[in-house]
Amino acid sequence: MNIFFQAIHDLLVESGFMQLFTADGYKALIMFVIAGVLIYLAIAKKFEPLLLLPIAFGMLLTNLPGADLFHPEFFQGVDIDYGQVLHDGGLLDILYLGVKLGIYPPLIFLGIGAMTDFGPLIASPKSFLLGAAAQAGIFFTFIVAAFLPAYSLSEAGAIAIIGGADGPTAIYVAKTLAPQLLGSIAVAAYSYMALVPVIQPPIMKLLTTKKERAVVMEQLRPVSRIEKILFPIIVTVVVALLVPSAAPLIGMLMLGNLMRESGVVDRLVKTAQNELMNIITIFLGITVGATATADVFLTGKTIGIVVLGLIAFCIGTAAGVLFGKLMYVVTKGKVNPLIGSAGVSAVPMAARVSQKVGQEENPSNFLLMHAMGPNVAGVIGSAVAAGVLLSVPLG
Amino acid sequence: MKEGFALNTDWGLIIGITFTGLTVVFLALLVLILCMKVMGIIMSCVQNKKHLKEEGRKPMSKELPLQKQGQDFDVPPEIVAVIAAAIAAEHPNEYPVAIHPVTASNDATTSAWKQAGILQNTQAFMKGVAL
Numbered sequence: 105m106n107i108f109f110q111a112i113h114d115l116l117v118e119s120g121f122m123q124l125f126t127a128d129g130y131k132a133l134i135m136f137v138i139a140g141v142l143i144y145l146a147i148a149k150k151f152e153p154l155l156l157l158p159i160a161f162g163m164l165l166t167n168l169p170g171a172d173l174f175h176p177e178f179f180q181g182v183d184i185d186y187g188q189v190l191h192d193g194g195l196l197d198i199l200y201l202g203v204k205l206g207i208y209p210p211l212i213f214l215g216i217g218a219m220t221d222f223g224p225l226i227a228s229p230k231s232f233l234l235g236a237a238a239q240a241g242i243f244f245t246f247i248v249a250a251f252l253p254a255y256s257l258s259e260a261g262a263i264a265i266i267g268g269a270d271g272p273t274a275i276y277v278a279k280t281l282a283p284q285l286l287g288s289i290a291v292a293a294y295s296y297m298a299l300v301p302v303i304q305p306p307i308m309k310l311l312t313t314k315k316e317r318a319v320v321m322e323q324l325r326p327v328s329r330i331e332k333i334l335f336p337i338i339v340t341v342v343v344a345l346l347v348p349s350a351a352p353l354i355g356m357l358m359l360g361n362l363m364r365e366s367g368v369v370d371r372l373v374k375t376a377q378n379e380l381m382n383i384i385t386i387f388l389g390i391t392v393g394a395t396a397t398a399d400v401f402l403t404g405k406t407i408g409i410v411v412l413g414l415i416a417f418c419i420g421t422a423a424g425v426l427f428g429k430l431m432y433v434v435t436k437g438k439v440n441p442l443i444g445s446a447g448v449s450a451v452p453m454a455a456r457v458s459q460k461v462g463q464e465e466n467p468s469n470f471l472l473m474h475a476m477g478p479n480v481a482g483v484i485g486s487a488v489a490a491g492v493l494l495s496v497p498l499g
Numbered sequence: 500m501k502e503g504f505a506l507n508t509d510w511g512l513i514i515g516i517t518f519t520g521l522t523v524v525f526l527a528l529l530v531l532i533l534c535m536k537v538m539g540i541i542m543s544c545v546q547n548k549k550h551l552k553e554e555g556r557k558p559m560s561k562e563l564p565l566q567k568q569g570q571d572f573d574v575p576p577e578i579v580a581v582i583a584a585a586i587a588a589e590h591p592n593e594y595p596v597a598i599h600p601v602t603a604s605n606d607a608t609t610s611a612w613k614q615a616g617i618l619q620n621t622q623a624f625m626k627g628v629a630l
Contacts, residue, residue: 229535232528239524243517250513257512331542338534346527459621468614472621481528488527492520 123169131398135167138401139393142291151298155271155389159291162393163401165196174394179204179283200391203279203286208388209272210356215381216272216483217336217360218373220451224477226331227324230431231443231474235481237427238447239489241267241420246493249412254405258282258498263409265493266293267416268486269300269450275392276353277490281498287396288406292413300453301460303414304421304445308461311425312441316432317465319440321474329365336362343488350491354484420448424478446475449482 116122124132142160146153166174174196178189184204189197202208225231242264249260262282265274266289274293278286296303309317336358344351360376363369428444442462446454458475 226535226539229532229539232532232535233525236525236528240521243520246520247513247517257509261516328542328546331538334538335535338538339531342530342534343527346530347523470614470617470621484531485524485528488524489520492523493516496516496519498516 118170120169120171126169128398129169131402132167132169134402135163135396135398139164139167145295145298152294154385155294156298158386158389159287159294159393159396162196162390163287163396164393165390166394166397174200174391174397176284176395176397176400196391196394199387200394202384202387203275203391203395204283206276206279206352208384209276210352211380211384212272212388213353213357213487214360215376215384216451217357217362218364218376220357220361220364220480220483221476222335222361222480223327223332224324224473225480226327226335228474228477230439231477232481232484233431234424234427234444234447234478235449235483235485236447237444238420238424238449238478238482239268239485240423241416241418241448242486242489242493244419244423245412245416248415249408252408254408256282256498259285259405261493261498262289263412264416265289265486265490266296266409266413267420267448268482268489269293269297269417269420269448269454270483270486271297272388273353273486273490275388277493280494283395284400285405285409286392287394287401288409289413290392291396292409296413296417297450297453300417300448300450301457303417304454304457305461307418307421308425308442308445308457311422312429314465316429316441317462318469319432319437320466320469321440321443321471322438324473329367332365333362336365339484343484343491347488347491347495349494350487353487353490357483357487417448421445424448440469440471440474443471443475443478447478447482447485449479449486451479451483452476454482455479 123129139160142156142163145151146156146160165171173194175193178184178193178197179200186201189201245267246260246264249255249263250257252260255263258281262278262285265277268274271290271293275286275290278289282289340351340355340358343354360373363373363376424444424447425441426444427447428439428441431439431444432441440462442458443455446458448454455472455475455478459470459472462469462471
């Protein structure tokens with residue numbers, strides 16, 4: 105009988121429930137609440153559910169006391185013992201290798217490329233400028249974050265990339281520059297991307313006049329198949345030669361697009377758009393969520409990341425709209441400045457916001473295809489910005 | 500982590516990175532604009548040449564004059580039939596309806612047909628989630 109009670113006692117002592125009542129147990133409880141809120145936002149409010157749901161559940165799993173599903177200590181330091189990860193690591197440790205080695209974000213980009221129509225951008229190349237202007241949010245936030253004593257230069261660079269409004273790019277930069285902040289940065293980036301329809305319209309309305317918002321743009325010229333096939337090849341060569349560190353992201357994005365536009369590999373395109381994309385999304389979401397352990401997440405740094413991420417988004421949107429206004433003046437009223445806000449990427453949400461705000465002024469105005477140009481240019485622009493941040497010595 | 504508030508910050512490096520970053524982003528995208536412009540010009544030249552070649556092969560015909568933009572043209576009988584059917588369906592057994600000559604509108608910006616076409620083409624982008 106004693107053996108029975110001893111076994112029950114041991115089980116209770118070793119159980120996660122008991123560990124919840126230790127000194128740091130409350131931290132796990134707070135993380136449960138945060139994960140619960142994110143799960144609620146993903147399911148009930150449909151805030152980026154494809155990624156927010158696995159991220160939130162990964163957050164829950166990693167904070168279960170005693171489960172030891174993820175070992176952040178395996179990935180600390182410059183020299184990672186991959187043998188130890190494979191030998192002693194759990195499921196999440198092994199899946200996390202895809203993040204750590206920079207495999208998942210480029211594969212997600214392959215799927216995005218296979219889904220994206222760059223036609224509006226080819227038809228109106230000036231849209232590239234709006235995609236570049238919206239990246240100002242990244243660099244402005246970099247200055248602000250670098251100014252704050254809480255963040256190192258490399259952390260400032262990782263936080264600033266939230267302004268690119270591009271989840272895979274943010275993860276790709278954060279896993280290199282500030283892996284300890286990866287969870288917070290990913291959660292902030294995806295949360296703000298989900299909140300684009302809430303964040304952007306007030307800024308767009310504040311910076312534009314009624315007359316500017318009502319501008320009807322000329323119809324885009326039709327783009328030939330040859331142009332669509334040449335586009336990914338040209339972009340890959342130009343960007344990879346100019347910013348080699350952006351090559352994995354841009355290369356895979358453009359490979360996906362070339363497969364789509366070639367029209368000869370339908371099976372591969374379907375796989376990249378669906379099965380591969382969905383598998384990687386699950387792996388990426390759950391492992392990024394797993395990095396948000398209580399010790400790392402429940403710090404002042406996370407609050408700072410949330411605030412700085414919002415600043416980056418707002419400045420990016422404002423810079424895009426202001427550049428749109430400049431183009432409105434230069435073209436003598438032919439460009440609607442609202443399409444500038446789509447330059448922050450967040451495809452296709454930001455373009456939809458431009459369309460919606462434009463239609464509020466002029467219900468017969470269709471800005472969507474015009475906004476898709478800066479929108480996809482923003483994806484390329486943020487990948488280039490990421491390449492710059494990765495290539496400069498941030499210490 | 501830095502120890503002092505902005506005092507130990509290497510401002511030269513930060514401003515340098517910011518300036519370099521923005522310049523490289525703009526430069527990369529400007530080069531791409533240039534490439535797209537050149538590609539557009541080459542493609543339009545090739546298409547014009549093709550068009551001229553095809554025109555040269557065609558026998559001269561007076562029966563098919565080219566339609567100028569904004570010029571009135573006959574509406575195909577199928578369209579008239581669709582309009583008539585729509586009106587008849589809207590007012591069944593009320594009164595007889597006669598359709599007088601139908602002309603296409605020149606106002607392309609407000610055309611309901613054009614709007615319906617645009618809506619159909621852009622519907623795909625109005626769905627889905629951000630990535």
